Amino acid sequence: MAYRLMKGNEAAVIGALLGGCTHFFGYPITPASEIAQGAAYWFPLSGRMFMQSESEVSVINMVYGAASAGARAMTASSGPGIALMSEGISYLAGARLPAVIIDMQRSGPGLGNIWPEQSDYNMVVKGGGHGDYRNIVFTPYSGQEMLEMTRDAFEIADTYRMTVFILSDAYIGQMMEQVSIDGPVFHGKRKDWAVYGDAQSRNNLITSIHMNTHLQKEHNDLLQSVYKQVSADLVDYETIDTDDADIVMVAYGICARIGLSAIRVLREQGVKAGLFRPKTVWPFPACAIGDLAARKTKLLVVELSSGMMADDVELAVKGRTEVARFGMVGGVTPKVEELVQAVTDMIRGGRDA
Amino acid sequence: MPDTNEKFGRSSVFYDTFERRGAEEKSTHYCPGCGHGTVQKMIAAAIEEFGIQDRTIFLSPVGCSVFAYYYFDTGNIQCSHGRSPAVATGVRRTLRDAVIIGYQGDGDLAGIGLAEIIHAASRGENYSVFFINNAIYGMTGGQMAPTTLLGQRTLTSPNGRDQFNDGRPIGMAELISVLPAPVYVERCSLSTPKQVLKTRLAVRKALRYQIERKGFSFVEILSPCPTNWGMTPIQARTWVTEHLETVFKLGRLKDYDEDVPVPADPVLHPIDDQQMLTLLTAGGIPTVKTSVEKRPSRSFKIGGFGGQGVLSAGELMAACALSEGYRVSWLPSYGPEMRGGSANASVICSDDPIGSPVVDTPDVLLAMNGPALDAFEHTVAPGGVILVNSSVVNQKTRRTDVSYYAVPATEMAKEAQLISAANVVMVSACLAVTGFLSIQTLRESIPRVLRKKAFLERNLGLVDATITYLQQQEII
Numbered sequence: 001m002a003y004r005l006m007k008g009n010e011a012a013v014i015g016a017l018l019g020g021c022t023h024f025f026g027y028p029i030t031p032a033s034e035i036a037q038g039a040a041y042w043f044p045l046s047g048r049m050f051m052q053s054e055s056e057v058s059v060i061n062m063v064y065g066a067a068s069a070g071a072r073a074m075t076a077s078s079g080p081g082i083a084l085m086s087e088g089i090s091y092l093a094g095a096r097l098p099a100v101i102i103d104m105q106r107s108g109p110g111l112g113n114i115w116p117e118q119s120d121y122n123m124v125v126k127g128g129g130h131g132d133y134r135n136i137v138f139t140p141y142s143g144q145e146m147l148e149m150t151r152d153a154f155e156i157a158d159t160y161r162m163t164v165f166i167l168s169d170a171y172i173g174q175m176m177e178q179v180s181i182d183g184p185v186f187h188g189k190r191k192d193w194a195v196y197g198d199a200q201s202r203n204n205l206i207t208s209i210h211m212n213t214h215l216q217k218e219h220n221d222l223l224q225s226v227y228k229q230v231s232a233d234l235v236d237y238e239t240i241d242t243d244d245a246d247i248v249m250v251a252y253g254i255c256a257r258i259g260l261s262a263i264r265v266l267r268e269q270g271v272k273a274g275l276f277r278p279k280t281v282w283p284f285p286a287c288a289i290g291d292l293a294a295r296k297t298k299l300l301v302v303e304l305s306s307g308m309m310a311d312d313v314e315l316a317v318k319g320r321t322e323v324a325r326f327g328m329v330g331g332v333t334p335k336v337e338e339l340v341q342a343v344t345d346m347i348r349g350g351r352d353a
Numbered sequence: 354m355p356d357t358n359e360k361f362g363r364s365s366v367f368y369d370t371f372e373r374r375g376a377e378e379k380s381t382h383y384c385p386g387c388g389h390g391t392v393q394k395m396i397a398a399a400i401e402e403f404g405i406q407d408r409t410i411f412l413s414p415v416g417c418s419v420f421a422y423y424y425f426d427t428g429n430i431q432c433s434h435g436r437s438p439a440v441a442t443g444v445r446r447t448l449r450d451a452v453i454i455g456y457q458g459d460g461d462l463a464g465i466g467l468a469e470i471i472h473a474a475s476r477g478e479n480y481s482v483f484f485i486n487n488a489i490y491g492m493t494g495g496q497m498a499p500t501t502l503l504g505q506r507t508l509t510s511p512n513g514r515d516q517f518n519d520g521r522p523i524g525m526a527e528l529i530s531v532l533p534a535p536v537y538v539e540r541c542s543l544s545t546p547k548q549v550l551k552t553r554l555a556v557r558k559a560l561r562y563q564i565e566r567k568g569f570s571f572v573e574i575l576s577p578c579p580t581n582w583g584m585t586p587i588q589a590r591t592w593v594t595e596h597l598e599t600v601f602k603l604g605r606l607k608d609y610d611e612d613v614p615v616p617a618d619p620v621l622h623p624i625d626d627q628q629m630l631t632l633l634t635a636g637g638i639p640t641v642k643t644s645v646e647k648r649p650s651r652s653f654k655i656g657g658f659g660g661q662g663v664l665s666a667g668e669l670m671a672a673c674a675l676s677e678g679y680r681v682s683w684l685p686s687y688g689p690e691m692r693g694g695s696a697n698a699s700v701i702c703s704d705d706p707i708g709s710p711v712v713d714t715p716d717v718l719l720a721m722n723g724p725a726l727d728a729f730e731h732t733v734a735p736g737g738v739i740l741v742n743s744s745v746v747n748q749k750t751r752r753t754d755v756s757y758y759a760v761p762a763t764e765m766a767k768e769a770q771l772i773s774a775a776n777v778v779m780v781s782a783c784l785a786v787t788g789f790l791s792i793q794t795l796r797e798s799i800p801r802v803l804r805k806k807a808f809l810e811r812n813l814g815l816v817d818a819t820i821t822y823l824q825q826q827e828i829i
Contacts, residue, residue, distance in 0.1 A: 002634065002637030002638060002639050002640065003637060003638050003640055003675055004633075004634065004636060004637050004638065005638060005668065005671055005672055005675055005681070005683070014633055017629060017633065018633075022447075022621060022623065023443070023446060023447060025443070045632070046623060046624050046629050046632070047621050047622040047623035047624050048621060048623060049446050049447075049621055051442075051446065053439070053442075053472075054468055054469070054472040055468060057436065057439075057468070057469075058436070058439040058442075058468065058469055058472065059439075061432065061433065061436035061439035061440050061443065061469070062439045062440070062442050062443035062446070063443060064432070064433075064436075064439075064440055064443060065430070065439065065440035065441060065442060065443020065444040065445075065446075065447070066443035066444065066446060066447045067443070068430045068440070068443070068444060069410075069443065069444045069447035069448050069451070070447065071443075071447040073443065073447075087433060088433065088436070091433045095431070171684065171710065174684065174685060175682055175683065175684045175710045176668065176671065176681075176682070176683035176684075177680075177681060177682050177683070177707075177710075178638075178640070178675050178680060178681055181630065181633050181634050181637075182634075185626040185629065185630065195410050195428035195429070195430055195444075196428070196448060196451070197407070197408045197409065197410050197428055197444075197448045197450060197451025197452065197453075198407055198408065199407040201428055202406070202407055202426065202427060202428055203426075204428055204429070205373070205422050205429045205430075205431070206429065206430040206431065207413075207422065207429070207430075207431035208431065209419060209431055211420075212375075254710075257707070257708050257709050257710060258708065258709040258711070259708070260706070260708035260709070261708030261709040262708075264708065333711060335711075335713055336708070336709055336713070337713075
């Protein structure tokens with residue numbers, strides 16, 4: 001077995017190549033610039049297109065144009081850039097265009113700083129743009145997953161004609177790990193709805209405007225039915241040592257990595273602790289978390305925000321078990337012993353739910 | 354209905370009935386006397402004449418012409434407000450042979466989408482832009498536009514546009530024409546039949562240049578909006594002549610010149626899958642587990658000045674561990690820290706999946722300078738190892754519960770005339786004193802991590818020199 005040692009940001013570029021992405025539109029922002037830099041190197045080298053745009057607003061509309069023309073297109077940015085793209089993402093949803101966007105989350109609000117937070121959760125998962133739409137959101141926690149989730153995102157985006165987000169963070173992007181590159185290579189196929197500038201597609205129309213209220217309702221109902229299908233098809237998560245657990249940490253991205261270390265320490269101390277790691281946060285693994293709640297397993301939601309994912313956990317729990325929030329912001333990540341302490345406190349009943 | 358088409362001269366590029374507007378609908382949504390219908394008829398006629406209907410993609414903007422797709426029997430993409438040039442760019446970079454028509458109003462192009470149009474023009478995107486300037490926001494009901502004239506009353510300039518409060522009208526054709534890339538820029542008008550005919554020629558030329566792949570064309574068209582100007586259609590045409598044309602001078606500002614470079618050919622030639630996989634896996638590290646027993650995990654912290662090779666020392670360590678079958682993680686200090694000042698890297702090697710990549714209590718500390726020793730010596734796990742670069746670090750550790758080693762890494766690197774390779778000395782020494790990974794693995798890993806292959810021999814020489822030094826000092 002041969003591995004390459006690479007950063008999560010580079011793994012994302014390779015995932016995009018394997019996923020059949022032909023168009024990358026980028027704009028620099030720390031800590032996501034390495035993805036654009038990698039694409040600027042790899043895309044032309046492999047006969048694909050990389051372009052640096054004048055702004056994130058333009059980036060997302062270039063993605064819109066390329067996707068309209070049938071291409072597998074993507075971009076990568078961080079919170080401030082994703083915020084600027086939000087209008088365009090709403091239009092992508094309205095026009096039912098497939099796209100892949102990577103968000104290497106940094107600290108906010110405003111300019112914040114370049115260290116990791118997970119505070120874009122609401123913007124990305126709940127939809128930062130206007131209107132009643134959804135994005136499919138994957139949450140990688142390793143270099144290997146950066147590659148695989150980005151690769152698979154293009155297939156999924158085309159299947160459901162939706163935007164797929166890779167919601168990652170500065171640590172997962174900067175960290176170097178062993179990554180194996182031996183998966184399938186995908187390619188986009190001709191789409192019957194896209195506009196190719198030929199006779200066959202002449203009657204096609206890419207739009208998000210439906211002036212007739214009944215037609216808009218019909219369109220929005222269609223979107224909702226797609227979202228329902230996605231919810232049935234794509235929920236993904238990993239459980240580690242949850243079967244006999246008295247307490248389970250719920251975390252994604254870098255927090256799941258720290259959580260993994262913490263439950264090892266706790267198990268050594270004889271504490272029955274487990275880790276529940278959503279690999280998709282939309283659709284959210286509400287049923288699986290509901291099952292834990294039904295068993296009265298205590299849940300500690302660990303994230304680099306004040307509790308954005310914790311809101312979704314509580315919706316899934318519906319008051320059936322104790323849920324505590326461990327949030328850390330500003331670019332600081334929790335130490336393993338801090339999580340161990342938080343779990344210990346919760347078991348003793350000392351931590352406010 | 355061919356007879357109707359013949360009678361009204363409707364182009365075959367328009368749908369016969371406008372089903373997208375409503376069943377059997379035959380009339381447009383434009384107001385009487387509006388310029389949009391005139392321009393769109395000219396565009397449709399040109400598409401028909403050039404025989405490019407199948408190839409044409411019409412980009413509808415936001416504004417009154419948002420519904421251009423009701424009428425054009427071509428590929429249609431509706432764009433968000435002002436972003437049509439970015440969408441055109443995305444389409445152009447995907448489809449080489451499509452004929453792309455950008456059609457934007459004054460709010461869309463000169464207001465909210467100013468950045469997009471300037472940059473698309475500046476890149477010389479091969480497409481044709483028709484800019485309908487009627488000095489007012491039409492669809493929203495008559496608000497001030499970037500091209501509204503001074504003194505012109507609108508719903509949001511009820512006392513007339515004031516230069517100090519509202520700025521002056523923007524001349525887009527002039528602005529575009531000063532950029533080097535556009536091949537054709539002209540301002541036309543719909544005020545009189547003569548001007549309409551001139552506009553017709555401009556529309557044709559802008560499309561012809563695109564078909565010939567010459568590059569970016571921009572036609573600004575002064576157009577009446579009787580409804581929002583509060584005029585009859587005839588009064589409105591007169592107002593175009595008497596007011597708009599005096600501020601926005603008609604004429605050709607730029608035309609094709611052989612010196613303008615031909616835009617890049619957008620054809621992509623993707624390499625085949627196997628070729629790509631070969632490229633992507635080049636430099637892969639063959640991994641052979643050196644033990645069937647589970648080995649203890651090790652964590653390292655490497656600290657020093659930026660430029661001492663701190664991060665690549667970590668990478669080298671990780672590459673060595675990976676080739677001996679460990680799972681590895683490497684985490685840098687990054688960002689502003691990287692630009693001078695301190696740098697540090699955390700490396701973990703383990704037979705189990707690695708949890709947190711952050712190293713809070715390293716088993717081994719490699720301190721390449723004094724500040725790194727100060728910052729991290731207290732974090733080293735009891736029984737751990739501290740290795741310092743004694744060329745730079747003068748003080749010894751205060752810890753008594755760790756093993757302490759000193760190697761003059763910078764001096765040794767200087768002696769080998771490879772000042773940047775003090776990190777190789779540190780990693781060599783680290784592996785030699787801990788016995789964690791074999792020196793042979795290190796030799797094999799250096800060429801995988803080293804970026805300047807010319808220095809390979811000198812780097813390998815430094816590994817030997819380090820071992821010799823440690824033996825002479827009876828450290829190993």
